[in-house]
Amino acid sequence: MRHPCIKRSISVLLLCIILLLSGCAPQKEVSCTRTVFAMDTIMTLTATGKRAEEALTLAEEELLRLDALMNRHVQTSAVARLNREGMLEDKELASLLLRAVALSDRTGGAFDCTLAPLIDAWDIANGGRVPSSEEISTALSLTGSDTRISIRGDEIALAPGTVLDLGAIGKGYAGERVRSIYEDRSVTGSIALGGDNCLVGAKSKDSPYWRVGLREPGSSDGIIGILRITDTFTVTSGSYERFFTAEDGTVYHHILDPKTGCPARSGLVSVTVLAKDGLSADALATALFVMGESGARAFLAKEPDISAILITESGKVLYSAALKDVFSPENEAYTYEVF
Ligand code: AMP
Numbered sequence: 001m002r003h004p005c006i007k008r009s010i011s012v013l014l015l016c017i018i019l020l021l022s023g024c025a026p027q028k029e030v031s032c033t034r035t036v037f038a039m040d041t042i043m044t045l046t047a048t049g050k051r052a053e054e055a056l057t058l059a060e061e062e063l064l065r066l067d068a069l070m071n072r073h074v075q076t077s078a079v080a081r082l083n084r085e086g087m088l089e090d091k092e093l094a095s096l097l098l099r100a101v102a103l104s105d106r107t108g109g110a111f112d113c114t115l116a117p118l119i120d121a122w123d124i125a126n127g128g129r130v131p132s133s134e135e136i137s138t139a140l141s142l143t144g145s146d147t148r149i150s151i152r153g154d155e156i157a158l159a160p161g162t163v164l165d166l167g168a169i170g171k172g173y174a175g176e177r178v179r180s181i182y183e184d185r186s187v188t189g190s191i192a193l194g195g196d197n198c199l200v201g202a203k204s205k206d207s208p209y210w211r212v213g214l215r216e217p218g219s220s221d222g223i224i225g226i227l228r229i230t231d232t233f234t235v236t237s238g239s240y241e242r243f244f245t246a247e248d249g250t251v252y253h254h255i256l257d258p259k260t261g262c263p264a265r266s267g268l269v270s271v272t273v274l275a276k277d278g279l280s281a282d283a284l285a286t287a288l289f290v291m292g293e294s295g296a297r298a299f300l301a302k303e304p305d306i307s308a309i310l311i312t313e314s315g316k317v318l319y320s321a322a323l324k325d326v327f328s329p330e331n332e333a334y335t336y337e338v339f
């Protein structure tokens with residue numbers, strides 16, 4: 001008869017061989033980084049976990065897929081097809097647009113994904129031009145998420161002449177999708193999509209929080225302050241991100257006020273929104289910029305789950321009371337106020 005110890009050793013060895021052959025061998029935790037160019041910006045992803053490498057590969061594929069889905073300038077994208085044909089059946093786009101229309105409603109129309117005719121009239125992507133007031137009013141007549149988009153199940157229909165632009169929410173949505181790839185694989189990390197980001201899970205075993213520097217508007221290395229956060233989307237909209245200077249010296253930027261059809265003159269230079277979901281953070285950063293200081297403060301007073309940092313043209317930094325223990329001011333050239 002075989003000795004029970006030898007028998008057990010053989011069983012363990014066999015189990016190890018089976019696990020190795022089936023690819024289920026216990027994996028080591030690794031940390032990796034990947035850079036992706038999508039949605040017109042450089043995205044840097046870091047990931048830590050046993051399945052970090054796999055998460056990054058899937059995240060990269062997902063970011064490229066979403067770019068190809070939402071970019072209205074790519075003729076084969078779902079959004080381009082919808083803009084061209086006026087109707088489309090697409091489950092993902094229908095649910096995304098349902099959320100976009102709700103955000104437009106929630107912000108009193110300050111965020112509006114039907115602004116493409118105005119965006120094209122100002123043409124900031126190609127150097128910019130000042131459209132005539134007739135052009136602006138014609139373009140304005142084709143906008144309005146509340147009346148120009150209808151969604152029934154997975155079917156989307158646009159009123160004639162409507163053209164969608166998802167530039168103000170694309171990265172926020174992409175961040176949500178990457179976060180769920182991380183979470184499904186128990187991976188922690190940072191998802192930096194241009195200047196916007198999402199932190200997933202604890203920074204390290206010693207510290208749950210990530211330190212995120214809030215960039216000074218228009219500066220390449222200056223910061224306004226430091227945020228200590230995790231599991232949060234942080235999205236910034238600023239007038240310094242894309243703009244052009246007209247012949248008379250007037251500066252026109254890329255965030256349009258859907259009421260006037262012109263770049264929002266709200267007295268703000270930047271708005272950073274912190275929220276649990278990426279789409280809200282992204283749409284609200286744009287919308288609060290349009291609303292200006294008093295509109296944004298009135299909006300935030302009714303939205304306890306949303307925090308924001310507003311920077312005014314006069315160098316004031318206003319931040320939500322909920323960020324008191326999270327945000328530390330770091331720039332003496334600015335004055336800071338909690339609201
Ligand atoms: P963001 O950088 O997220 O604020 O998005 C700005 C981009 O969204 C612009 O470059 C336009 O493509 C588009 N956009 C501009 N103004 C608005 C607005 N009020 N609502 C929705 N999209 C906008």
Ligand code: MG
Pocket residue numbers: 167168169237281282283284285286
């Ligand atoms: Mg936005």
